Structure formats: C-alpha cells, structure tokens
Amino acid sequence: MNKLGSKQYASKNISPKANNRSSQRKSGRDYIHFRVLLLMSLKNLVFKKLRTTLTIVGVVIGIGAIVFLVSLGLGLQKVVTEQVIGSKSVNTIEVTTSKPQSIKLNKDSVSEFRNYSNVTDVSKTYSFASKIGYKNSNTDAIVYGADSTFLDLSGFRLVAGDQVNIENEDSIIVNTAFLDTVGISNPKDIIGTKLTVTILKDKNQAIDFPLTGDFMKELKVSSVIDSGNSNELFTSQTTFSTIGFRDFSQIKVVVNDSNNIAAVRKQIESKAFTTNSPADTLQQINQVFSILNILLAAAGGIGMTIAILGMFNTLTISLLERTKEIGLLVSLGARQRDIKRLFIFEAILLSAMGAVIGIILAWVAGFAVNTFAVNLAYSRGVKESFSVFYLPLWLAIYIMAFAVIIGLVVVAFPAKRASRISPIKALRRE
Amino acid sequence: MNNQKNVIEIVDLEKSFVLPHTTVKAIKKCSLSIPKNSFTIIHGPSGSGKSTLLDAITGLEEPTAGSVIFNSVNLYSLSNDKRANFRANNLGLVYQTNYWVASLNVLDNVCVPLFLSGYLPHEARPLALEALKKINVDHLAKQGPDVLSIGEQQRVSMARALVSDPQVIIADEPTGSLDTTNGDAIMSLLLSLKTDFNKTIIMVTHNLEYLPMSTYRISVKDGVVTEDEQEHGLSPETKEKLKHYMSDDDDKQIQDILNNRSSNSTSKSTSGSKAEDKDQK
Structure with missing residues (x-):
C-alpha cells in the first residue's frame, strides 16, 4: 500500500526509517x-x-x-x-523504715528484695549521726557504712584522692561540705589525715546498737567526693557489721527498667517499708x-x-x-x-x-x-x-x-x- | 497490528448539555467511521459542535449516548485512568493556541507525552530531540517555550504530538492563530505525517481552504454531523501541495506552496506522480 516508504526522500527532515516503526513505543510502565x-x-x-x-x-x-x-x-x-538528680541512677528505690523498732531493715529484707522479679541489685547502708575529731575539734557529721554498689548508685563525683574505694576498713571518704566546715580549701590537703570517728549510743537511733558504749575509731582519709551540702563521711560497712550492727538505715533496690519501678515499690511497700525514688523527682x-x-x-x-x-x-x-x-x-x-x-x-x-x-x-x-x-x-x-x-x-x-x-x-x-x-x-x- | 480499515468508529453518538433552564443538543445522533491513514477534516461554522465532537473522540467528554470505538476499544467503557493512559499512548494533540508547562524547556515539553506514558527523562529526551529534528526545530530545544514565536510554538507542538509515535494526530484549528506562511508549513507537516509516517490525521477547521487536502470530510452544522460526499483520493489541489512538499528542493517547499497559492496553481512540476502513490484505494 505504501510505496513511498522505499523511495528516496528529498526532504532532509523526514527519516524514511521512521516508517518501519509503526507500533507505538512502550516504556514498560503505564x-x-x-x-x-x-x-x-x-x-x-x-x-x-x-x-x-x-x-x-x-x-x-x-x-x-x-x-x-x-x-x-x-x-x-x-x-x-x-x-537535681545528678548522676544518680534513676532506676533505684530507696527503702527506709519509719518504725525502726518493729519493722527492721536487715539481711533478711535484703535477700527478700533480691528475690523480687526485675530487681537486679540490692545495696545496703548504715548511717549514723556522729562526731568527727579533726585537729582537736569535733564536727557533727553523718557517717555512712556503705558498700561499693551504694557509692556507684549515688554517683558521687571524685574531687581528690585515689579512686573511690570503700572496701578498706581503715580508710574513710569525706565530702566537700565537710572540708568547708573544717576550713580546708584545698581538698588534697586532707588526704592521708587521720580522723577520729565517734558514734554515740543513742536510744532514738534507728539502728539496733550492739555496743554498750560509744563506737570510736581512727580512720585515714583516702579521697574526697562531692555528695551534697551536708557533712557526710563514708567508710566500709564491714566495720559495723563485724561488731554486730544488724539493722540497716537504708536499702537501695535497683530495678532493671524504670517502667518496673512502680510494681517493685508496691511490693516493698506492702511489707510496710517506706520507699522513695529519684524517679519521683524526675517525674515532677x-x-x-x-x-x-x-x-x-x-x-x-x-x-x-x-x-x-x-x-x-x-x-x-x-x-x-x-x-x-x-x-x-x-x-x-x-x-x-x-x-x-x-x-x-x-x-x-x-x-x-x-x-x-x-x-x-x-x-x-x-x-x-x-x-x-x-x-x-x-x-x-x-x-x-x-x-x-x-x-x-x-x-x-x-x-x-x-x-x-x-x-x-x-x-x-x-x-x-x-x-x-x-x-x-x-x-x-x- | 490491527488490520481494520477504520481507526475510529463512532456509533450513535449524542451529546447534550443540561443547562439550568434548557437542554442543548450539541451533537445530534450520528455514526461515523474514520478510515485508517486518512486525512480527516471536521469542518463547520463556529459553535456548530465540532469541538464537542472532537472532545468526544479524544476521550475528554463523555457522550450522553453512543460510543466511540478506537481500534476495537470502547473509550467510554474504560476507567478515567485507563482513558488518560490511552490518550497518552494513542493520540497526538495540536491546538490552535499552544499551552506549555512553563517551567520546562522546549525539549522537556516535547517529552511530556512520553513522561505521561511512564518514560524517565533519560529515556524520553533522545526521542524528543528526534521528534524536534523531524520538524526541523531541534535548535529550539533548550529554549523556554514562552520565548518562541507562535509559528515556532506550533511546530514544536507538532513535535510534541508525534513524539510518542501515536497512531492518530488530532489537530484542533492548528492554523487558526497563524499567518499563511506558517499555516501552510503546518499543513504540509500534517500531510507529511500522514504520508510518511502512516498517521491518521483528524483536523478541525472552519477554514474551507484546506478542505481539498482531506481524504475524508465530516461537516458539523448545528449539531448535525454528516459525512461529506467523498471524492476518491486527493483532490488536484492536494496533489499539487504534496508534490511541492516532496519536491527536490525542500528548503523552498514552503515558498513553493505560497507561490502555488498566490498564482492559483499555475506552476507545474514534473514529479507529480509521487503524490498519486499515496492515494487511497
């Protein structure tokens, strides 16, 4: 029908080849x-x-x-x-007792808390109101008998001295607030100094006090930390447990996830303990x-x-x-x-x-x-x-x-x- | 390929517009067959219903009754998306006024029909350049469409119409905005698309001067669509134009056509037989 296709084209615009391509082009897409x-x-x-x-x-x-x-x-x-929170672990529950005479925080409570589900660690401390003897004068302070977990959880900042080590029974850690009170400006100056720690026997003390008289011990300062605004000192809790102190002043329960805090707290509170958590503050x-x-x-x-x-x-x-x-x-x-x-x-x-x-x-x-x-x-x-x-x-x-x-x-x-x-x-x- | 004789069959087509107080019958019941590889001219006075008929053929305006069958496919039985796809693949459109995607250059504007049928730019651009070369306007490829003259725009729009190699080119008053020089150039391009590329051309015009170019004519008047008495093959004037189009000196072709028009077919060429080969059987 179309003979023109084979003929020679004079027009340079028109390509005769085009004639062969009569079917429509396809892109493969619609x-x-x-x-x-x-x-x-x-x-x-x-x-x-x-x-x-x-x-x-x-x-x-x-x-x-x-x-x-x-x-x-x-x-x-x-x-x-x-x-406010600092480097404190948020996933912890601080357990205390409001009736130390009847509801006691002791080894049994520690092992009980340890068995709760979602609890990864439990740490315990003693704390005592005490007098610290330094250079012939006494200063009021709180002495903690802590373990290393407690210090880890508290996340205190090391200011001077060696790595924070609580295991040595002869040494003690002081905080910067204490240094301010006793008038030491350079934290390094107190490292190695001996302090006399006196814990007075007090009927109102929350701790079951096994001694007949006051507790007194001379301890060497190993390091300085920043723990807050009140005078605080930390020493190994073995010092107290070997003497026969049975009741802890505080137990810290570590929970694997902040979502499980509420459940664990409920369990602990059902045993009539008082709980507190940095998560509360954080939530506020x-x-x-x-x-x-x-x-x-x-x-x-x-x-x-x-x-x-x-x-x-x-x-x-x-x-x-x-x-x-x-x-x-x-x-x-x-x-x-x-x-x-x-x-x-x-x-x-x-x-x-x-x-x-x-x-x-x-x-x-x-x-x-x-x-x-x-x-x-x-x-x-x-x-x-x-x-x-x-x-x-x-x-x-x-x-x-x-x-x-x-x-x-x-x-x-x-x-x-x-x-x-x-x-x-x-x-x-x- | 399809060996049917007709590319478009219009069966009992009717279109009326419902206005608030009256119903206008834009197209009264009609049936037509547009032959394959024909140069079909739809003519009639303004407002006669030509454009409505064309809109129905292009699948843009659903008729009130009847059907438009394009290569055995009933256009209005297709979904809107399928019909859009059909337009992109089977129709090349040339309008009286040219519209462009203003942010794209000439080359990418010519790419648009290919884009719409799924081509990616790197696939479409060589084909678009080829199409521009065919119309001899490839030097405009990097221009913005708005800087072109109307004549150039019309030529580029021809390139756009044929870039997807559609079976049917639909031209709605393609010469309406052009002077005679450019108008004749467009007409000879349309003719070449029919003769050299086997396209079916459907052109709407109210310019009766072009009637002799057609191989098939439809007249529309007051919504009544009728097939004109068909002559066999091309009219002598058409042959004359074709002959000039395919004369050896193609740089002069447009001028020749113009001379031809002004001197009222006095010049005769010796190579007139070529055109006769294209006559319809």
Whole structure:
C-alpha cells in the first residue's frame, strides 16, 4: 500500500526509517513515574524562584522558632535534671523504715528484695549521726557504712584522692561540705589525715546498737567526693557489721527498667517499708517542663501559622496560574492523581526544605545564644560550662515529620481543586 | 497490528448539555467511521459542535449516548485512568493556541507525552530531540517555550504530538492563530505525517481552504454531523501541495506552496506522480 516508504526522500527532515516503526513505543510502565513528577514539581519551584524563596523563608521562620524555643525548654530541663538528680541512677528505690523498732531493715529484707522479679541489685547502708575529731575539734557529721554498689548508685563525683574505694576498713571518704566546715580549701590537703570517728549510743537511733558504749575509731582519709551540702563521711560497712550492727538505715533496690519501678515499690511497700525514688523527682521535673515545652512550642506555633498561610497562598496562586497547564497535562493523558501528586510534591518540597533550613538555623542560633550565656556566667563566676539548648535527634525527626504532615494538610485543598480541572474548560478557545 | 480499515468508529453518538433552564443538543445522533491513514477534516461554522465532537473522540467528554470505538476499544467503557493512559499512548494533540508547562524547556515539553506514558527523562529526551529534528526545530530545544514565536510554538507542538509515535494526530484549528506562511508549513507537516509516517490525521477547521487536502470530510452544522460526499483520493489541489512538499528542493517547499497559492496553481512540476502513490484505494 505504501510505496513511498522505499523511495528516496528529498526532504532532509523526514527519516524514511521512521516508517518501519509503526507500533507505538512502550516504556514498560503505564503511567508517569513519580521521579518525573518530582522533577516537574522541583522545576516549577525553581521557575518561580522569588515566590518559592519567600514561602520557604516563612516555613524556616515558623519551624526555626518552634525548634529554637523547644530546644531551649529541653535544654533547661536537662540542666535542672542534672542539678537535681545528678548522676544518680534513676532506676533505684530507696527503702527506709519509719518504725525502726518493729519493722527492721536487715539481711533478711535484703535477700527478700533480691528475690523480687526485675530487681537486679540490692545495696545496703548504715548511717549514723556522729562526731568527727579533726585537729582537736569535733564536727557533727553523718557517717555512712556503705558498700561499693551504694557509692556507684549515688554517683558521687571524685574531687581528690585515689579512686573511690570503700572496701578498706581503715580508710574513710569525706565530702566537700565537710572540708568547708573544717576550713580546708584545698581538698588534697586532707588526704592521708587521720580522723577520729565517734558514734554515740543513742536510744532514738534507728539502728539496733550492739555496743554498750560509744563506737570510736581512727580512720585515714583516702579521697574526697562531692555528695551534697551536708557533712557526710563514708567508710566500709564491714566495720559495723563485724561488731554486730544488724539493722540497716537504708536499702537501695535497683530495678532493671524504670517502667518496673512502680510494681517493685508496691511490693516493698506492702511489707510496710517506706520507699522513695529519684524517679519521683524526675517525674515532677518532667511534668513541669512538659507544660513549659508546650507553651514554648505554642509560641513558636504563631510563626508556623503564618508560614502555613503563606504556603497555602503560594499553592493556591500556583494552581490558579497553571489552570491551562494542568488542562494541557490532562488532555495529553495525565491522570487526576498525577495532578494531585504534582501539587503534593511541591508542598512537601516547600515544607521539607523550610524545615531542614529552619532546624539548622535554630541549632546555630541556640549554639550562639548558649555560648553568650556561658561567657556571661563565666564572667559572673560560674566556672562550669553548661548548655541551655538541647536539640536531640528525635526532635529534629519529629519536626521534619510535622513539617511534612503540615505540607500534606495545606496542599489537600489546592491539590483536590487542581485534579478537578476540566481540560475542556481550561483549554477552551475564547 | 490491527488490520481494520477504520481507526475510529463512532456509533450513535449524542451529546447534550443540561443547562439550568434548557437542554442543548450539541451533537445530534450520528455514526461515523474514520478510515485508517486518512486525512480527516471536521469542518463547520463556529459553535456548530465540532469541538464537542472532537472532545468526544479524544476521550475528554463523555457522550450522553453512543460510543466511540478506537481500534476495537470502547473509550467510554474504560476507567478515567485507563482513558488518560490511552490518550497518552494513542493520540497526538495540536491546538490552535499552544499551552506549555512553563517551567520546562522546549525539549522537556516535547517529552511530556512520553513522561505521561511512564518514560524517565533519560529515556524520553533522545526521542524528543528526534521528534524536534523531524520538524526541523531541534535548535529550539533548550529554549523556554514562552520565548518562541507562535509559528515556532506550533511546530514544536507538532513535535510534541508525534513524539510518542501515536497512531492518530488530532489537530484542533492548528492554523487558526497563524499567518499563511506558517499555516501552510503546518499543513504540509500534517500531510507529511500522514504520508510518511502512516498517521491518521483528524483536523478541525472552519477554514474551507484546506478542505481539498482531506481524504475524508465530516461537516458539523448545528449539531448535525454528516459525512461529506467523498471524492476518491486527493483532490488536484492536494496533489499539487504534496508534490511541492516532496519536491527536490525542500528548503523552498514552503515558498513553493505560497507561490502555488498566490498564482492559483499555475506552476507545474514534473514529479507529480509521487503524490498519486499515496492515494487511497
């Protein structure tokens, strides 16, 4: 039928080879590839540079404000938590007795607690009100007969001396508060000094006192720790247990997971003991700060609201401008969902780019403000470095997810409208 | 491939629009068959229903009754998505006014029909460049579509229409916005698509001047669709244009057509027989 195909063509435009390819081309895919849609969205954003930039700046400000304020809240929370809880293990329960005469904390209680499920360790201490003799004068202090687990759990900071070692019966550990009381400014000066520890026999003492008279022993200071504001000294509990002290003043129960604390406490309290846990304090701190953080996020949310309106405006204008373009795409064979996706990709690109830049800028701003604050504090005499900004990875991830969700919500309406554009109406001749 | 004689069968097609107080019958019941490899012209005055008929054929406007069968596939029995896919694969569209994806350059705009049928950019771009070369506008590939002249736009849109190698090219008043030079260039391109690439051309026009180019004609008037009395093969004027199109000196072809128009077919070429080979049996 077509003899022309074999004839010589004069026209240089037309390739005779084309005649042989009469079947339609196949890409192996049925519909537009999402990478192409992504490319088209990106090109459209680049095409409208100024508008895109302004919209992204809006999102940057909104997201940046939220991240900045929330990481300030989290930073403060962290500082406060560190001050209050310190490096104490949160998964511990401190067990004491309010009726030492009838309800006693002793070896039996220790082995009982050890058998509770989810309990990983149990540590016990004696504590006595005592007088410490140093250079011909006596100082009131509390002497602990502790074990190494107790010290580990308490997380005291070593100030001077060797590694904290409680096993030596002849040595004693003093705290910085005690040094202040006795008037020693350099903690190293007291290392090796002998102290006379006197524990007075007292009927009101919670401990079952096995001695007829006072307990008195001379002990050598091995190290200095920072344990708080009251005078505290720590020595090996073997000193007391060998003499015959049976009742402990406190037992610390270590639980494998903070979620199991409540259950173990309930078990212990059922035996009429009194319990206390750093988790309580932590919970209170967290409660206060969760409210503060919500308030801070809400303050940042004002900026975000404006950013959302800006995004909505941009997408709607883009929709109105491109009515004919969308009509063309539909008439050439785009599906409704392709048009929808085109807008969704644009919105997500806007919000995600804004969020990434916003998070980075918030981090930089937080770092700058913190550096300023640390320097200011240093000039006022605070030698310790601190960080009032805390931007954890999870916050960055949450914010990214939040931004993408915001993008999806904002684009829902324009995308739906775009997908309903009738190509006949859009491309109608005037 | 399909050996059917007709590429499109329109069976008992009717389209009416329901307006608040009245119902307008845009197309009254009609049946048509558009032959494969034909140059079909749908003509009629403005507002006669030509575009509605075309919209029904392209699968954009569901008819009130009847069916449009394209290569044995009933278009309106397909889902919307399938119909969109069908358009991307089987139809090349050229409009009177050209619309572009403003953010894409000419090359990527020509890629769009390929994109819509699932091609990735690196697969589509060589084919698009090939299509631009066929129309001799490959030098515009990196331009933005908005800087092109209307004539260039119309040529690029021809490249876009044929990039996916569709069986049918649909041209809705393709010369409506063009001067005669550019209009004739587009017409000769359409003719070459029919003759050299075995395409079926369906063109809507109200310009009766182009009627002689057609091999099949449909007239629409007040919603009444009728097949014109068909001549056998191409009219003498068409042969003349084809002959010029395939003359040896193709750089002059457009000028030749213009001369031909102004001198009212006085010049005769010796190679007129080539065109006759393309006549319908």
